Amino acid sequence: MKLYNRGMVIAGIVAFLIAATFPLWYGRGKAVPPPDLKLDTPALERLKEKRCIESTTYMRASHMKLLAAWRDDVVREGKRTYTAADGRIHQISLTGTCLNCHSNKDKFCDRCHDYSGAKPACWSCHIIPEEVR
Amino acid sequence: MAPTRREFLKIAGFSAVGLALPFLPSLAFDQAGTPTAGSSSPAVQGPLPALKAKRWAMTVEPRKCRPDCTDCIAACHLEHNVPDFRNPKDDIHWISLEKVEHVFPAETHPRLPESITKLPVPVLCNHCENPPCVRVCPTQATFKRADGIVMMDYHRCIGCRFCMAACPYGSRSMNWRDPRPFVRKINPAFPTRTKGVVEKCNFCEERLARGILPACVIACKDKALAFGDQEDPRSDVRLILDKCLSLRRRPELGTGPRVYYIL
Numbered sequence: 001m002k003l004y005n006r007g008m009v010i011a012g013i014v015a016f017l018i019a020a021t022f023p024l025w026y027g028r029g030k031a032v033p034p035p036d037l038k039l040d041t042p043a044l045e046r047l048k049e050k051r052c053i054e055s056t057t058y059m060r061a062s063h064m065k066l067l068a069a070w071r072d073d074v075v076r077e078g079k080r081t082y083t084a085a086d087g088r089i090h091q092i093s094l095t096g097t098c099l100n101c102h103s104n105k106d107k108f109c110d111r112c113h114d115y116s117g118a119k120p121a122c123w124s125c126h127i128i129p130e131e132v133r
Numbered sequence: 134m135a136p137t138r139r140e141f142l143k144i145a146g147f148s149a150v151g152l153a154l155p156f157l158p159s160l161a162f163d164q165a166g167t168p169t170a171g172s173s174s175p176a177v178q179g180p181l182p183a184l185k186a187k188r189w190a191m192t193v194e195p196r197k198c199r200p201d202c203t204d205c206i207a208a209c210h211l212e213h214n215v216p217d218f219r220n221p222k223d224d225i226h227w228i229s230l231e232k233v234e235h236v237f238p239a240e241t242h243p244r245l246p247e248s249i250t251k252l253p254v255p256v257l258c259n260h261c262e263n264p265p266c267v268r269v270c271p272t273q274a275t276f277k278r279a280d281g282i283v284m285m286d287y288h289r290c291i292g293c294r295f296c297m298a299a300c301p302y303g304s305r306s307m308n309w310r311d312p313r314p315f316v317r318k319i320n321p322a323f324p325t326r327t328k329g330v331v332e333k334c335n336f337c338e339e340r341l342a343r344g345i346l347p348a349c350v351i352a353c354k355d356k357a358l359a360f361g362d363q364e365d366p367r368s369d370v371r372l373i374l375d376k377c378l379s380l381r382r383r384p385e386l387g388t389g390p391r392v393y394y395i396l
Binding site: 071075076080095096121124125126127129132 | 276278284286287288311319321322324325326327328338342
């Protein structure tokens with residue numbers, strides 16, 4: 001069997017393999033630092049006990065599920081308050097409740113979403129109060 | 134039978150005592166002692182309790198409208214971040230003014246006086262009893278609530294515009310472009326829409342939940358718009374409907390509109 005343009009073909013295969021495996025060997029041994037989330041907004045500083053509506057573990061793992069449930073509660077059921085596990089009652093509002101404390105969206109929400117490659121579509125409609133002012 | 138003066142004074146006295154009771158110190162202390170878990174604080178609920186109804190309805194009296202007044206439109210569009218694309222082709226409206234001949238084509242004839250034909254008629258979503266937009270929506274983004282409000286879930290809308298084809302009143306508008314840059318002044322309390330989403334009047338359900346009447350009704354200084362529960366004989370809407378002839382747009386279609394016009 002004769003291989004035409006042997007040099008070009010082999011160089012091409014080598015170049016392809018290098019490019020395809022680039023992510024595997026480039027980041028090897030290096031740890032990308034986890035995102036540095038800031039909790040130093042004025043509203044959070046004023047709180048006696050820094051607690052989100054649910055426990056930090058739950059919020060970190062499942063805030064997206066909670067927000068999806070909130071969305072359906074408000075829009076489809078007309079239910080506008082949320083009773084947390086500890087009995088506290090919160091107004092269901094992304095702009096009004098979440099961003100009231102986490103007013104630093106770029107240093108809180110975005111840092112982690114960028115790190116994990118999540119692209120939530122919330123902000124195409126929901127308003128970031130900082131941007132409006 | 135009307136109460137006698139004596140009976141009336143008795144009732145008034147008891148009512149005054151009843152109103153004063155919660156403010157007495159001893160009773161107020163009792164209430165503070167009871168556990169409040171599960172009850173909401175005023176800050177969470179807002180200052181007013183939510184307005185509730187069996188069937189929300191609106192009456193429109195275009196004869197009361199001042200010429201060239203657009204207060205209802207301005208208030209609604211400011212409240213709901215409705216964009217202005219400055220182009221009639223892309224126009225987005227939740228409430229707008231129309232000519233009588235367009236609103237009531239079957240009732241118009243050449244002998245109508247000018248005082249009628251020249252009236253500006255506010256038109257908005259009729260929140261139909263049998264809404265065709267809800268029937269055709271493939272994703273159930275449009276749905277009818279228990280209180281009759283035909284709502285849109287913008288999260289679910291895929292922009293197919295079946296609802297726009299189905300609505301006989303032209304109450305729906307499509308966002309052909311990202312509307313955010315075209316909103317004159319953004320109201321942070323209400324979301325904007327996004328490109329590829331249909332929008333329409335929601336009878337201010339977000340205000341009703343806070344105990345406030347719709348923005349257009351509040352904005353109208355001439356009281357041309359009234360809002361209330363059409364099942365409640367004492368509501369503003371029924372007080373108007375019960376005393377004169379009212380029209381609905383294209384009733385022959387069987388959609389059962391709940392915006393009533395008094396011309």
